[in-house]
Amino acid sequence: MSFSLPAAVLAELERILPRYPNRAAAILPALHLVQKEFGHIPDEAIPCVAAAVGTSPADVEGVATFYTMYNRRPVGKHHLQICRNLSCSLMGAEHLLAHLSGKLGIRPGETTPDGMFTLSVVECLGSCGTAPVMQVNDDYHENLTVDSIDALLETLRAGE
């Protein structure tokens, strides 16, 4: 069966297109829509996005791989993205990362076997005054401690 973008994604894209003087400018929003739908950017979606915005699959692939936020591989239900830049490190981010890694039994870049959690290390999230910080999917969790991380993981697990 051939892959195609869901009608809702294409309809949303049509709504976005008039905001730009040319269709190719909508590559970034188009990829955001795809990721929202699938949780990552499936390989099969690349030519579909290219067709929708009137550019080549190579252009879309180039954009999809340039930006860190586009997941080119599937991620867990909860994508834990912990900042390890300087302000967060000074406030204990490395310790928290080790704790998370131990507790989940995975290293950064890996996903738990049940598909619940992917652990990633990211660069500055612009939350330095409330460090250490971790972004989980769309949401920021700030002023983290070992205890608050444990509580957060419980909440996320319970939300299954």
Add this chain to the structure above:
Amino acid sequence: METVLTTHFADERYRRIDGYRAAGGYEGLRKAVSMPREAIVEEVKKANLRGRGGAGFPAGVKWGFLPKDLSRPRVLVVNADEGEPGTFKDRLILERGPHLLVEGIAITCYALMIHRAYIYIRGEYVRETRILDEALEEARAAGILGKDMLGTGFDLEVTLHRGAGAYICGEETSTINSLEGKRGWPRLKPPFPAVVGAFGLPTLVNNVETLADVPWIMIHGGDRFAALGCEKNGGTRLVGVSGPVVRPGVYELPANANLRSVVYDTAGGLRDGKRLKAVIPGGSSTPVLRADEIDVTFDIESMAKAGTMAGTCGVIVIPEGTCMVRALSVLMNFYAHESCGQCTPCREGTGWLKRITGRIEAGEGRPGDIELILDLCENMMGRTICAMADAAAMPARSFIEKFREEFDRHIAERKCSFGNRF
């Protein structure tokens, strides 16, 4: 002290258009549309408003770079791609005073005959995007954005454009490429964006805080704004303080606030009886200062005299007990990750800086590694399309210059005397 931006930030209602208006919001725009356009620009020039994105270029002068000829439509790109480590000030404006930005955009576009504005907001700021989107919707419904701004016949469309996680997209020509749906590769200048920018059109790129200052300038005048700061540095700055201080956060301070006072008075000094070791004053790219060097004010000239930069006023406080090799190694990981890969000196240089600082920290440094880092920096700075290579080399050089004995000791003893941790 008089504040320009944060006066009503504690008030939840200020985030919505009704609360914003109740606090005098959109009066700056009302006044601006009753003035000749040149007079608006003149006030901003008089205000000595310097760009708040880090470079500190005078905003009024930048506005003046747009060609006089109106035959080609112009574009405003709002840089909300806050990403410089240690910087979290624009986020405060987006969360607590989104209409300040919307009003600043409206005044600026009206003054410069710009009918199309794009707000380039970093992709991670999902919550802030939602808040801003709501503010834009409110402003459209109120007849401020869209067709016929406040009955003036002037049209203005504003679009939110989300980034997707790339530090380099805060560099203005990279922002433009990313807005056009491309990889965030900076462009060679000239041509400057004012002549050939977004979609080939004359383009002005301004930071969130810069634009958010504009409504106050309209209401109170450029002279009064200028007087809040010091010579050549008008107004206030949003100073972000991070690291183990008693009160981390964003503070609105005069443009010539004293760094020592920011650390010890405003932020309450260090936590848990820690002692100060070093301060990065303006975001991770600005040269580090030792604890005994922080009697300096935030105005751009004083910071330059002290051998560093005001940058984004993102103050990172580093306590005694921190391994400076490890701290530099963290920063070098960042720059190596974020180099866009276009220019060889930056792509290769940031990679080598990461590897060499990493091996010194791991106790595997070699004699000559410090000289190698300095040589790399020399071959990176000023040799690339954008300032990213300099942004990586400046901290590397300054960490070695200010804390050389720690680097020497790591190499001589073949270990980290701080135990490879913070």
